[in-house]
């Protein structure tokens with residue numbers, strides 16, 4: 001399975017977008033003047049906002065995405081508009 005690409009939906013309010021599909025997101029304005037993403041988890045599709053900051057010039061999100069949905073445990077990075085999951089097997093490799 002290849003890495004999922006971000007699909008940024010524009011001109012929609014967050015309230016109307018709880019039916020977003022995996023990897024879709026909408027922008028919202030943060031109180032500090034930066035923008036964040038309301039994003040549907042690329043693994044389970046749960047829509048959530050967070051403390052993440054969207055960097056439009058690099059199509060990246062910081063810090064990394066962690067999904068809080070039961071049984072999902074997705075952890076990954078959004079860089080250059082592509083989701084890359086952190087390798088779960090890394091800790092057990094020698």
Ligand SMILES: [Zn+2]
Pocket residue numbers: 041042043044045046067068069072073074
């Ligand atoms: Zn998830």
